[in-house]
Amino acid sequence: MRILLVEDEPSAALMLAKGLREQAYAVDVAADGEAALYQTSINDYDLVILDVMLPLKDGIEVCNEIRAGGSAVPVLMLTARDSILDRIVGLDSGADDYLIKPFDFHELMARSRALLRRGKALHSDPITVADLEVDTRAKRVKRAGRQIQLTTKEYALIEYLARHADRVVGRAEIAGHVWDENFDIFSNLIEVYVQRLRRKLDDGHELKLLRTRRGEGYMLTSQDED
Amino acid sequence: MFDSVRTRLTLWHTGVLALVLIGFSLAVYALLSRSLYRRLDDDLRTTVKEMGFSLADDIDAGEAETKAAANGLYEHIGPRQSAAIFDAEGRLIAENPSLSDVHAQLPAPGSIPADQARLYTIPSPGSAGRRVAVQRITLGNPGRTYLMVVDHPLDEVANQLKTIRVVFYLAISVALLFAGLSGWFLARRSLAPVVDMMERARQISAENLEQRLPIANPHDELGRLASTFNALLIRLDDSFAAQRRFMADASHELRTPLSVMQTATGVTLAQSTRDESEYREGLRVIDQQVRRLTKIVQEMFTLARADAGGLELHYNDFYLDEMILETSRAAEILAIRKDVKIDVGRLSETPYHGDEGLLRQMLLNLLHNAIKHTLPGGSVSLKLQQHASQYEIIVSDTGLGIPLEAQTHIFERFYHVDKARSRNETTEDSGGAGLGLSIAKWIAEAHRGALKLQHSDQTGTTFVAFLPVVPHRQ
Numbered sequence: 253m254r255i256l257l258v259e260d261e262p263s264a265a266l267m268l269a270k271g272l273r274e275q276a277y278a279v280d281v282a283a284d285g286e287a288a289l290y291q292t293s294i295n296d297y298d299l300v301i302l303d304v305m306l307p308l309k310d311g312i313e314v315c316n317e318i319r320a321g322g323s324a325v326p327v328l329m330l331t332a333r334d335s336i337l338d339r340i341v342g343l344d345s346g347a348d349d350y351l352i353k354p355f356d357f358h359e360l361m362a363r364s365r366a367l368l369r370r371g372k373a374l375h376s377d378p379i380t381v382a383d384l385e386v387d388t389r390a391k392r393v394k395r396a397g398r399q400i401q402l403t404t405k406e407y408a409l410i411e412y413l414a415r416h417a418d419r420v421v422g423r424a425e426i427a428g429h430v431w432d433e434n435f436d437i438f439s440n441l442i443e444v445y446v447q448r449l450r451r452k453l454d455d456g457h458e459l460k461l462l463r464t465r466r467g468e469g470y471m472l473t474s475q476d477e478d
Numbered sequence: 479m480f481d482s483v484r485t486r487l488t489l490w491h492t493g494v495l496a497l498v499l500i501g502f503s504l505a506v507y508a509l510l511s512r513s514l515y516r517r518l519d520d521d522l523r524t525t526v527k528e529m530g531f532s533l534a535d536d537i538d539a540g541e542a543e544t545k546a547a548a549n550g551l552y553e554h555i556g557p558r559q560s561a562a563i564f565d566a567e568g569r570l571i572a573e574n575p576s577l578s579d580v581h582a583q584l585p586a587p588g589s590i591p592a593d594q595a596r597l598y599t600i601p602s603p604g605s606a607g608r609r610v611a612v613q614r615i616t617l618g619n620p621g622r623t624y625l626m627v628v629d630h631p632l633d634e635v636a637n638q639l640k641t642i643r644v645v646f647y648l649a650i651s652v653a654l655l656f657a658g659l660s661g662w663f664l665a666r667r668s669l670a671p672v673v674d675m676m677e678r679a680r681q682i683s684a685e686n687l688e689q690r691l692p693i694a695n696p697h698d699e700l701g702r703l704a705s706t707f708n709a710l711l712i713r714l715d716d717s718f719a720a721q722r723r724f725m726a727d728a729s730h731e732l733r734t735p736l737s738v739m740q741t742a743t744g745v746t747l748a749q750s751t752r753d754e755s756e757y758r759e760g761l762r763v764i765d766q767q768v769r770r771l772t773k774i775v776q777e778m779f780t781l782a783r784a785d786a787g788g789l790e791l792h793y794n795d796f797y798l799d800e801m802i803l804e805t806s807r808a809a810e811i812l813a814i815r816k817d818v819k820i821d822v823g824r825l826s827e828t829p830y831h832g833d834e835g836l837l838r839q840m841l842l843n844l845l846h847n848a849i850k851h852t853l854p855g856g857s858v859s860l861k862l863q864q865h866a867s868q869y870e871i872i873v874s875d876t877g878l879g880i881p882l883e884a885q886t887h888i889f890e891r892f893y894h895v896d897k898a899r900s901r902n903e904t905t906e907d908s909g910g911a912g913l914g915l916s917i918a919k920w921i922a923e924a925h926r927g928a929l930k931l932q933h934s935d936q937t938g939t940t941f942v943a944f945l946p947v948v949p950h951r952q
Contacts, residue, residue: 268745333730397660
């Protein structure tokens with residue numbers, strides 16, 4: 253899951269990005285409104301966490317422009333202004349949720365998860381594919397009841413594939429949602445991760461869940477190949 | 479109930495009217511009664527006199543005494559009157575009609591003056607009594623004395639006066655009742671706007687200070703009262719609004735560093751174990767925010783105390799040039815880190831009397847502000863000049879200038895030129911609450927001086943602090 257964090261306060265951005273990355277999200281940071289709009293125009297984010305007080309363009313304007321551009325990306329607004337009017341203006345500009353500073357980091361995570369769940373279709377939590385369980389809250393994966401040890405990045409990859417189970421997911425899509433802007437598109441990092449995941453998930457199981465579609469991408473599915 | 483203005487007005491109004499009416503009625507009644515009694519007396523005098531003439535004529539004509547007396551009585555007696563004639567010894571010669579009760583009380587003939595009627599009243603229980611006229615007359619040769627008595631019952635006059643009294647009682651009562659009622663309604667009508675204002679004022683509280691009292695007629699006393707009250711409401715509303723704005727701004731300023739701190743602790747503690755360097759990083763962020771918070775709270779506290787009049791100026795004698803030099807050295811640390819040069823112009827010895835600590839803070843705020851808005855490689859210059867009766871401390875920078883639309887607001891509390899809290903990444907200057915210039919302005923004004931933005935464009939910004947040469951001596 254790839255998140256754009258828009259926050260002009262350097263130390264706040266630093267800590268939030270760190271926390272989000274530790275929760276297996278790919279995070280890009282924008283420090284002002286213009287940068288945020290540029291980032292959303294070139295990347296397909298799963299969530300935008302948007303501070304309201306920003307240089308150049310404030311969060312309300314940014315949100316309005318994101319919506320005007322036809323994007324339905326979930327937007328979680330952060331602000332130190334807590335009047336009812338501020339909340340109304342924020343939500344009316346197209347934000348999906350609103351969190352008042354100071355906030356609890358765990359609440360931010362819970363609200364982010366809620367917004368990500370809402371994304372394309374409502375997902376049950378944990379997500380299950382055959383006997384594979386992906387618990388997006390605890391960030392844990394089980395196969396046939398046994399927990400599988402994964403690194404943060406491996407988890408991020410399996411979560412993304414599980415959210416789009418039974419559908420072929422291309423390499424570019426994986427790069428765009430699991431890795432952040434620093435990802436080198438020409439590396440074979442994705443293949444390496446898929447190999448490792450396949451070993452951890454499917455070794456010793458009759459039904460192979462993680463499959464490769466040559467020239468197309470990868471798919472997590474329990475259906476029989478045709 | 480007597481506390482009500484309406485009741486008091488009505489009572490006064492009716493009371494005064496009652497006094498006037500009663501006084502007038504008493505006077506009219508007294509005049510009327512006097513004239514009625516006088517007419518009665520005049521009638522009695524005339525009758526008794528004419529009886530005398532008639533008696534004298536008849537006796538001169540040689541009529542017998544009794545006959546002459548009877549003629550006199552018969553000819554001159556008026557309606558409802560009765561009369562009698564006695565001789566000097568008090569023997570009744572003639573009467574018409576019987577007057578026994580009156581005659582029994584005749585005064586002694588010696589007490590009656592000659593040729594002049596004497597009048598007196600005989601009271602009688604159950605009626606108004608009788609008015610009696612007695613006259614002594616001496617006729618013939620040798621002279622024989624007669625007493626002539628005429629009386630008239632007083633009940634007629636008494637009844638007339640009684641009727642008048644009743645008329646007065648009724649008229650006064652009706653008039654007072656009418657005056658009282660009309661006064662009551664008039665008072666109610668003219669006081670209705672007051673009641674209206676009272677009702678409206680009762681509903682006004684801190685939550686709906688934008689409400690105003692109704693003004694029926696802006697030119698009368700009540701209209702002016704309402705206008706005055708409304709003006710008071712406007713002032714209250716303004717100061718409440720300023721207070722609310724201050725609270726909102728202050729809470730915003732305090733929330734931002736608190737939020738960063740909470741994020742730092744939340745993120746750091748989200749993992750059960752971490753490297754020492756990561757804890758260090760979290761603590762560094764928290765430390766930076768605590769400093770920022772401390773600075774904001776200090777600034778807010780300073781201004782709040784200044785507002786409340788709790789910040790006293792401690793006057794002492796010092797040299798302005800020395801103070802400027804020392805403050806510029808203190809600001810140097812920040813300037814060097816930002817690669818900004820501080821130029822201090824030639825300073826001549828300038829003794830001054832003022833609050834050195836506060837003036838130092840004013841200058842430091844101005845210098846920090848200048849350094850903050852100057853790009854690396856730029857410079858900040860500091861000058862001290864004397865013009866007529868005031869010193870001018872001039873702080874100029876080569877920064878980017880303050881946008882035109884922001885120039886009128888820069889002294890406002892919590893105002894940030896860049897809407898997104900212009901902030902430095904250096905730990906030392908972690909940005910204030912936007913109160914630095916407000917505080918500097920307050921300090922200058924507390925010294926009976928002023929702080930002005932003299933000029934600002936892309937080439938730089940110049941602030942001038944004016945301080946009177948002869949400050950307020952304590």
